[in-house]
Amino acid sequence: MDNDTVAIVGPQQSVMAHAISYIANELQVPLLSFAATDPTLNSLQFPYFVRTTQSDLFQMSAVAEIIGYYEWEDVIAIYIDDDHGRNGVAVLGDKLAEKRCKISYKAPISPKVGRNEISDTLLQVALMESRVIILHIYATWGLEVVDVARKMGMMEIGYVWIATDWLSTVLDTESIPSSNGKG
Numbered sequence: 001m002d003n004d005t006v007a008i009v010g011p012q013q014s015v016m017a018h019a020i021s022y023i024a025n026e027l028q029v030p031l032l033s034f035a036a037t038d039p040t041l042n043s044l045q046f047p048y049f050v051r052t053t054q055s056d057l058f059q060m061s062a063v064a065e066i067i068g069y070y071e072w073e074d075v076i077a078i079y080i081d082d083d084h085g086r087n088g089v090a091v092l093g094d095k096l097a098e099k100r101c102k103i104s105y106k107a108p109i110s111p112k113v114g115r116n117e118i119s120d121t122l123l124q125v126a127l128m129e130s131r132v133i134i135l136h137i138y139a140t141w142g143l144e145v146v147d148v149a150r151k152m153g154m155m156e157i158g159y160v161w162i163a164t165d166w167l168s169t170v171l172d173t174e175s176i177p178s179s180n181g182k183g
Contacts, residue, residue: 085136
């Protein structure tokens with residue numbers, strides 16, 4: 001296998017990229033990822049990892065700039081509870097600290113989430129003082145979280161939602177039906 005492997009292409013998620021990066025390092029072959037955004041996937045630790053998309057470092061810098069611009073001091077982070085989500089939110093916390101802002105509440109959601117867990121998490125978020133919510137989650141669950149939040153009245157005036165790159169992925173690949181039932 002060592003002599004026949006030229007490169008490894010994939011994976012689609014940062015968590016899998018971490019695991020496969022160790023194999024790529026051992027085989028000394030490039031791992032090319034089009035979707036892994038975790039900022040801890042760096043060239044010092046994983047010299048054979050090649051990222052073709054932006055790191056979450058850039059995305060979270062932009063989110064922090066928006067929060068700083070509007071002078072919001074406290075935000076809530078809802079994120080997927082794995083390396084990708086935790087590392088992204090850690091970077092966001094660092095970038096917010098540079099703007100003298102902070103994450104006042106972190107709401108992790110299991111990668112094997114169900115609608116009840118989403119509702120429970122959003123209920124906790126609704127009880128917090130801050131109404132600025134950063135949603136850093138996988139595309140497979142992002143719309144579900146937004147739908148539950150809408151049904152709970154959390155998409156009304158007074159709330160601010162900032163979605164990370166999962167939303168653009170969904171918008172690029174799916175047709176989202178409007179709330180009146182017409183596509």
